Amino acid sequence: MVRRPSRRARIAQWFVLLGVAAAVWYLFSNAAENIGRRNVPFGFGYLGNTANFDIPFRLIDFAPGDTYGRALLVCLLNTLLVSAMSIVTATLLGLLVGIMRLSTNWLVRNLALGFIELVRNTPILVQIVFWYVAVLQTLPGPRQSIALLGGILLNIRGIYLPVPVFAADAATLGWVALALLVATPLAWRLRLAGRPIGVKALVLPLLALACVAFGIAHVDAPTLQGFNIAGGVQLPPELAALWAGLSIYAAAFIAEIVRSTIQAVQHGQREAALSLGLKPGLVLFLVVLPQALRMMVPPMTSQYLNLIKSSSLGAAVAYPEIFQIFAGTVLNQSGRETETFLIVMAVFLGINLSVSAVMNWFNRLVSLQVVR
Amino acid sequence: MTEAAASAVRAPHKLSVEGPGRGWRVLVWLHRNLFSSIGNTVLTLAVVAAVLLVVPPFFRWAVTNATLWGVTKSACVGDGACWAFVRMRLPIFIFGLFPPGERWRVVLAFVLLVGFAIPVLRERTRHRWIYLVALLTVFPVLAGMLLVGGVAGLPFVDTNLWGGLMLDVTISFVAVAGSLPLGILLAFGRRSQLVVVRTLSVCFIELWRGVPLLTVLFMAAVMLPLFLPHGITVDRLIRAMVALVLFNAAYMAEIVRGGLQGVAEEQEEAAASLGLSWLHVQGFVVLPQAMRIVVPGIINTVVDLFKDTTLVTIVGLSDLLGMVDQALKDPAWLGLATEGYAFTALVFFVCCFAMSAYGRSVERHLRRGHATTGVRKR
Numbered sequence: 054m055v056r057r058p059s060r061r062a063r064i065a066q067w068f069v070l071l072g073v074a075a076a077v078w079y080l081f082s083n084a085a086e087n088i089g090r091r092n093v094p095f096g097f098g099y100l101g102n103t104a105n106f107d108i109p110f111r112l113i114d115f116a117p118g119d120t121y122g123r124a125l126l127v128c129l130l131n132t133l134l135v136s137a138m139s140i141v142t143a144t145l146l147g148l149l150v151g152i153m154r155l156s157t158n159w160l161v162r163n164l165a166l167g168f169i170e171l172v173r174n175t176p177i178l179v180q181i182v183f184w185y186v187a188v189l190q191t192l193p194g195p196r197q198s199i200a201l202l203g204g205i206l207l208n209i210r211g212i213y214l215p216v217p218v219f220a221a222d223a224a225t226l227g228w229v230a231l232a233l234l235v236a237t238p239l240a241w242r243l244r245l246a247g248r249p250i251g252v253k254a255l256v257l258p259l260l261a262l263a264c265v266a267f268g269i270a271h272v273d274a275p276t277l278q279g280f281n282i283a284g285g286v287q288l289p290p291e292l293a294a295l296w297a298g299l300s301i302y303a304a305a306f307i308a309e310i311v312r313s314t315i316q317a318v319q320h321g322q323r324e325a326a327l328s329l330g331l332k333p334g335l336v337l338f339l340v341v342l343p344q345a346l347r348m349m350v351p352p353m354t355s356q357y358l359n360l361i362k363s364s365s366l367g368a369a370v371a372y373p374e375i376f377q378i379f380a381g382t383v384l385n386q387s388g389r390e391t392e393t394f395l396i397v398m399a400v401f402l403g404i405n406l407s408v409s410a411v412m413n414w415f416n417r418l419v420s421l422q423v424v425r
Numbered sequence: 426m427t428e429a430a431a432s433a434v435r436a437p438h439k440l441s442v443e444g445p446g447r448g449w450r451v452l453v454w455l456h457r458n459l460f461s462s463i464g465n466t467v468l469t470l471a472v473v474a475a476v477l478l479v480v481p482p483f484f485r486w487a488v489t490n491a492t493l494w495g496v497t498k499s500a501c502v503g504d505g506a507c508w509a510f511v512r513m514r515l516p517i518f519i520f521g522l523f524p525p526g527e528r529w530r531v532v533l534a535f536v537l538l539v540g541f542a543i544p545v546l547r548e549r550t551r552h553r554w555i556y557l558v559a560l561l562t563v564f565p566v567l568a569g570m571l572l573v574g575g576v577a578g579l580p581f582v583d584t585n586l587w588g589g590l591m592l593d594v595t596i597s598f599v600a601v602a603g604s605l606p607l608g609i610l611l612a613f614g615r616r617s618q619l620v621v622v623r624t625l626s627v628c629f630i631e632l633w634r635g636v637p638l639l640t641v642l643f644m645a646a647v648m649l650p651l652f653l654p655h656g657i658t659v660d661r662l663i664r665a666m667v668a669l670v671l672f673n674a675a676y677m678a679e680i681v682r683g684g685l686q687g688v689a690e691e692q693e694e695a696a697a698s699l700g701l702s703w704l705h706v707q708g709f710v711v712l713p714q715a716m717r718i719v720v721p722g723i724i725n726t727v728v729d730l731f732k733d734t735t736l737v738t739i740v741g742l743s744d745l746l747g748m749v750d751q752a753l754k755d756p757a758w759l760g761l762a763t764e765g766y767a768f769t770a771l772v773f774f775v776c777c778f779a780m781s782a783y784g785r786s787v788e789r790h791l792r793r794g795h796a797t798t799g800v801r802k803r
Contacts, residue, residue, distance in 0.1 A: 058703070066619040073625060080652040087651050158465050159458035160472045174777035175770040176732035178739075179746055183770065186753075187762040362637035369739055380643050390647050394640070402635045 088391065097396075099387050100125065106382050108373045110289050121383060125375075129400060132374040136361045136404075138296050143303035143360060144353075150304060151311025152337070165308065172305035178366055181298030185370040189290040195282050204274040204285075212288040213275035223268030230261035291372035295364065303360045310352045314345040347419050354412035358405050365401070375400050487767075498758050510761045511768045514752045518745055518768070521588020527580065531591050534568040538598065546783065548790060561602050568598075584662040588743040590772060593734040596666060596744070600730055603670035605723070608677025613707065615682055626678070633675035638733055641668045646740045665737050673730050680722040684715035717791065724784035728777045735773075745769055 088095055100122040108115050112130045115123060153165035172180070190209065193199065198208040206213040219227075240254040275285030288296070318341050326340040327333070365376035375397060384393045459469045490505025493512060501507035511518070520528050541564040544556040572595070575581035587595065614626030633641065645668035649659060659667075688711050696710040697703075738747035749765040752758065 062619055066621045069619075069625070070621045083654055084651050087655060090655065156468075157458070157461060158468050158472075160469055160476075164472055164476075170778060171774065174728070174732075174774045174781065176735040176746070176773055178735045179766060179769050179773065182746070182750075183762075183766040187766050190762075365637040365639045366736075366739075368639065376637070376639060376643075380640070380647075384647070390651065394644055394648055397640055398636050398644075401637055401640065402632075405635045 084391070095391065097392055099389055099392070102387070104383070104386070106386065108378065110292060110373050121387065124378060124383065125396065125400075128373060128375040128378045131372070132361075132364055132367075132400075133404070135292060135295050135299070135367065135372065135374060136364050139299035139303065139360055139364070140357055142296070142300040143307055143356075146300060146304035147307025148311055150308035151315070154308060154312045155315055169305045169308055172301055173309075177298060177302045177363055178369055180302055181294055181366055182369055184297045185290060185294035189294055195277060195280060198277065198282065204272075206275045206282060206285070208282070209290070210282070210287065211290045212293050213282050213285045214288065215272050215274040215284075216286045217269040218271055218273050219268045220270040223270075226264045226268040230264040233257045233261035233264070289372075291367065291370045294370050295367045295372045295374075298366070299360055299363055302363070303356055306356050306359075307353065310349055310356065311345070314348040314352075315341055317348060318344045350412060350416040350419060354409055354416070357408060357412070361404055361408065362401060498761075506764050506767075507758075507761050508764065510752075510758050510764055514748075517589060517752065518748050519590045521592060521743055521748060522586040523582060523588070523591065524580075524586065527574070527582060530571045530574070530579065530582075534571045535591075535594070537564060537567055537571075538594075561606075565599075565602065568595075584660055587662065589748045590745045592662075592737070592742065592744045593731065596662075596669060596734045596737065597727070597731045599666045600669035600673050600734075601727055603666070604673035604677045604730075607670065607674035609681050609712070611674060611678035612681035612685055615678065616685060630675040630678050633672050634679070638669075638672055639736055639739060641672045642736055642740045644668070661740075662742060665740060665742060669730070669734070673726065676726050676729075677723065680719050680726060681715065683722065684717075684719035685711060687718045688714045720791070721784045721788040724780055724787070728780050728784075731777060731780070732773060745772060 101120050103118055104121045104124045105117055106124075107117050108124065108127050108131075110131065111127045112134060113127060115127045150165045150168060153161050154169070156162045156165075189211075192207060192209045195208050195210060198206040198213075200206055204215045234257070237254050237257045240250050240257060243250050243254075273284045275282045275287075277283075322340055322344065323336055326336040331339065364374055367374040368377040368381065371377060379393055379397050384390060387393065460466045485505065487506050490503045491508050492501040492503070492505060493508045495501060495509040496513060498507065498510070500509055516525070516528070520531055523531060541556070541560045544550050545553060545560055550556065570576050571579070572587070573582065573584075611626050611630055614622050615630065617623050617626070642665055645664040646661065649664050649667070650657075653659065692710055692714065693706055696706040701709070734744055735746040737744050738750065743751065746769055749769050753762055753765050
């Protein structure tokens with residue numbers, strides 16, 4: 054027997070490694086044998102084959118004759134689109150509900166609490182399916198479209214938003230806007246006449262916004278023409294349902310994060326600001342919220358990651374995102390289970406790892422550092 | 426202003442004798458909580474208006490104009506909800522296609538679950554771990570015999586017939602019972618000083634946490650047969666259960682790890698200096714204290730897991746949501762999606778809200794008892 058604990062532990066871990074390796078080898082030899090029996094060699098070359106299906110909603114051109122590789126790109130963009138839209142709305146809604154939760158007004162406070170409890174305690178899949186089947190599919194046809202504020206039309210074919218049309222020579226302005234955006238974090242770090250620029254750098258993105266606004270020639274609003282809606286941009290009901298479901302579900306969790314981080318800001322900070330004569334609203338926006346936002350970054354990151362993963366539930370409402378098309382249509386058409394699943398998992402792992410890398414970088418940027 | 430409030434204003438000297446009256450206290454509360462400033466008053470009125478705009482029509486739909494009794498859709502007249510649909514389908518929503526004559530077995534299994542779970546969940550229980558071990562070993566055997574059958578004169582019931590809420594509860598129980606022990610092992614693995622064990626644990630945990638549950642469920646449904654020897658097939662339900670166990674073990678591991686980190690290092694050192702081996706230190710000193718801290722976190726995970734069991738619908742099992750989906754396609758009861766999904770949401774809300782409320786009460790209890798334990802927040 055080996056007496057020394059450290060040596061015993063080292064021997065034990067080699068046995069663990071051996072056991073895991075044996076198990077993995079057993080599983081993979083089975084898989085290799087099963088794949089071999091199928092006479093379809095393992096490989097990702099099939100991504101170059103033509104895909105004989107259509108993708109009803111896409112951001113870039115796709116036709117039934119294109120390759121699986123192009124379909125992958127289309128689906129990836131769809132996944133990213135719904136995730137990005139939901140992250141923005143969930144954050145804004147969550148911030149609003151979280152602040153409402155801390156209101157001195159009893160009604161407002163408890164309304165927010167009711168919303169959070171209702172949303173957090175029902176499955177997200179039920180919510181998405183509810184929005185799709187019970188709300189969006191019961192809307193009237195195009196001729197009886199419901200007109201919302203700002204020229205938005207709502208009917209059974211989805212949500213129609215007005216879009217700005219840019220003038221032909223607006224490209225230069227676009228590049229200027231992009232340059233301004235890129236310059237913002239750099240300007241933040243710069244010093245002007247010995248003093249840091251800091252928050253004043255936020256003028257640059259505003260200028261960029263002004264550049265974009267200047268380039269708009271006219272607004273293309275959706276209007277009824279014959280039996281259909283012309284103009285504007287159409288969000289199909291699948292996208293709208295997934296967007297609503299993901300945003301509202303994540304907003305409830307984000308609201309709780311907002312509430313707990315605001316409460317975690319030291320009480321002295323609020324008292325000091327109040328004693329300086331700031332109004333309660335200003336205390337919140339100038340003193341408490343900036344400090345709370347710092348603490349929010351890590352828990353918000355994990356909520357964002359959850360949201361991106363939940364976007365795979367688009368499969369339940371047939372939104373053509375990566376899971377719906379690849380684990381469904383492509384898998385059935387090509388018969389390549391292993392490769393297709395590896396792709397789907399790799400895509401989600403890739404998105405998640407990049408988002409958490411960006412958020413970690415952002416966290417380092419905003420977290421309090423000891424000045425040397 | 427009420428009489429008491431008015432008199433309190435007119436005669437302030439009386440306040441010190443008998444205190445402000447009830448009406449005055451109500452007024453003070455209203456002023457502080459609803460009408461403290463102009464902005465607040467506007468907000469209050471806006472919320473009241475919004476509530477008045479939403480709640481009465483909803484109440485009319487759900488209660489006043491709703492139809493509960495009736496056996497066909499033609500019984501549902503008017504613009505109210507058609508709860509008759511839910512009432513007629515209730516047995517299917519709860520038991521799935523479980524043979525009607527055998528449904529008492531599901532009920533009995535559920536009663537057993539409650540019976541075994543109560544001593545584990547009660548606030549004051551001595552030797553709680555004995556009951557926990559019973560819940561995780563004796564109960565599954567009994568429940569399995571009851572549900573599957575084929576023994577002791579009980580007819581065999583194929584898992585294809587399982588469905589509805591009963592499937593959600595069964596899958597959740599298996600997932601918790603399987604993922605908790607595995608999660609504890611992984612948590613120790615991730616904290617281990619042995620490089621190989623730590624790396625393997627980290628890889629396992631991060632892999633499952635990085636991909637959506639739906640992918641894992643689908644992979645179990647489609648790919649698991651690929652990794653097994655040719656000719657061996659595994660039940661569809663068991664595949665989904667394996668997926669949920671592995672997936673949730675990663676989340677449990679992270680929660681337990683948080684608890685392990687929350688136990689003061691001195692506890693471990695003191696136990697080691699008494700001559701206890703590593704296994705005894707962790708098993709008798711560290712883990713019991715860590716598990717106390719992580720109970721609220723575990724309950725949160727259980728709530729998430731219970732909600733996530735609805736995803737098995739997408740891989741072809743018929744849980745409550747799946748049963749409702751199927752019932753909505755019945756030509757005799759078309760156009761009742763709102764009722765169906767509202768019922769599903771209500772069932773899940775009641776279960777999850779009860780569980781979260783229990784979790785919060787445990788949390789409060791723990792916070793009160795913090796001063797006397799060796800547990801330290803880090």
